Amino acid sequence: MSIKPNAREAIVDTASRLFFTQGYHATGLNQIIKDSESPKGSLYYYFPHGKEELALTCINRTSEIVAQKLRYHVENSADIVEAMKDFILGMAKDAVESSFKGVVPFSFWLAVETSCISEELRTACQAVFKDWQDVVRQSLLKAGEEPEVAADKASVVISLFEGALLQALTYRDEQPLLAAARLIPVLLG
Known part of the structure; x- marks a missing residue:
């Protein structure tokens, strides 16, 4: 072949x-x-192994793309507040430049739809959110945040990002992402 x-x-x-x-x-x-x-x-x-294996590959690739962007901003910013603001603003820019078609909110197409049909896909989706949250959590811990508070803040920040991205794509408007970026200092400050 x-x-x-x-x-x-x-x-x-x-x-x-x-x-x-x-x-x-x-x-x-x-x-x-x-x-x-x-x-x-x-x-x-x-x-x-067909469609499920292909979906797992897509999940892992999407996860790594976003994690790389997160790590880049964390490593190249003065603090986690600036890093997350820059990350979200970068995603807003990407959304606008792609006419809201080139930016994929992870939860929208896989986490919600597939986690109830396949334990393997659900576990992979869970790992994605954990990986993204860990990038934020580790940065907060380095800044002196208590472990439980760092974990809670990381979870909320990733939820805020995913929700704002989903709204931005639904409305075809960057404003939800811009609002999320503006509120990062309130959540992480």
């Missing part, structure tokens, strides 16, 4: 986009193959 060198990435990109725009259940493997312009055999070559 001849597989295009970029077939795996094309499949993952297409699946991520379709899961976001149509939902997990409404997205079929045949549509992913067709829209990615990949040979049918390549999907099963890279993802022998």
Whole structure:
């Protein structure tokens, strides 16, 4: 079988986009193959366990993209307040520049829809939120915050970000993200 060198990435990109725009259940493997312009055999070559394995790959990739952005801002900002404001403002900019189509709120397309149908997907989604919260929590701990308070604040900040992103995409307006960025000092200060 001849597989295009970029077939795996094309499949993952297409699946991520379709899961976001149509939902997990409404997205079929045949549509992913067709829209990615990949040979049918390549999907099963890279993802022998099918749609769930592909969804796990999409979850992990989305998680790492966001975690990298979070870590970048934490490592390059004076403090966690500035880091989170810059991170959220960056996501607002990305949303506007993509006409609200290139930014995916993680919870919208996988965490809610798939966590009730598959324990493996639910566990993967749980790990995503934990990873993102850990980036914020570790920064708060380094700043001297008590462990329990740091964990609570990290959870609320990630919830605020996800909710604001979901609203921004729904309204096709950056204002919910801008409002979230403005309130970060209140939550973390």
